[in-house]
Amino acid sequence: ETGVTQTPRHLVMGMTNKKSLKCEQHLGHNAMYWYKQSAKKPLELMFVYSLEERVENNSVPSRFSPECPNSSHLFLHLHTLQPEDSALYLCASSQDLEDRGLYNEQFFGPGTRLTVL
Amino acid sequence: DQQVKQNSPSLSVQEGRISILNCDYTNSMFDYFLWYKKYPAEGPTFLISISSIKDKNEDGRFTVFLNKSAKHLSLHIVPSQPGDSAVYFCAASAIQGGKLIFGQGTELSVKP
Numbered sequence: 001e002t003g004v005t006q007t008p009r010h011l012v013m014g015m016t017n018k019k020s021l022k023c024e025q026h027l028g029h030n031a032m033y034w035y036k037q038s039a040k041k042p043l044e045l046m047f048v049y050s051l052e053e054r055v056e057n058n059s060v061p062s063r064f065s066p067e068c069p070n071s072s073h074l075f076l077h078l079h080t081l082q083p084e085d086s087a088l089y090l091c092a093s094s095q096d097l098e099d100r101g102l103y104n105e106q107f108f109g110p111g112t113r114l115t116v117l
Numbered sequence: 118d119q120q121v122k123q124n125s126p127s128l129s130v131q132e133g134r135i136s137i138l139n140c141d142y143t144n145s146m147f148d149y150f151l152w153y154k155k156y157p158a159e160g161p162t163f164l165i166s167i168s169s170i171k172d173k174n175e176d177g178r179f180t181v182f183l184n185k186s187a188k189h190l191s192l193h194i195v196p197s198q199p200g201d202s203a204v205y206f207c208a209a210s211a212i213q214g215g216k217l218i219f220g221q222g223t224e225l226s227v228k229p
Contacts, residue, residue, distance in 0.1 A: 040126065048216065107163070110158065
């Protein structure tokens, strides 16, 4: 596997379910990100991790819980979601949080299409 | 308040012609600007970037222009090809961090 992978690619869950999204990067990067993309809206940054430490939480509801056990893996645990949480969830990684040389280029995974019923 | 705006949700261009995608921003602290391209069922992929110390950056068929006084940047694709059909996101970041602020995207359709 190369680049950034995400599983599952599609997920349908009820509002009372608990599920987890997984992201893995094979690039040796130190920073990882979770984004949410709703239809016709900009990508919304949810969480940022640098060297396994959460450095940013963009006012995300507690029903979304991230976990970064090591610099290659990032999880998003989902619990009691709402239908409006249905969206494409994208994971990304970058070399470092502030990599001036690469203009903060982030590499994205293919995303998980989440539907909450 | 949206700091990065792409006011055209869609653009249709004939193959071989020029595609111009526009992006406006409001935060004068932004100093790096990037364009990402996204195909359906895939994540965005980095296309081209520009630093605020430049006003133009070219890479093959892709050129990004930056007008700092107008807080405006544009992506030119010439000649456009059907394989360029995708959603294009403009993104910006400031000196202090790696956080990217994205626009809402413009869907480009290049017709043969």
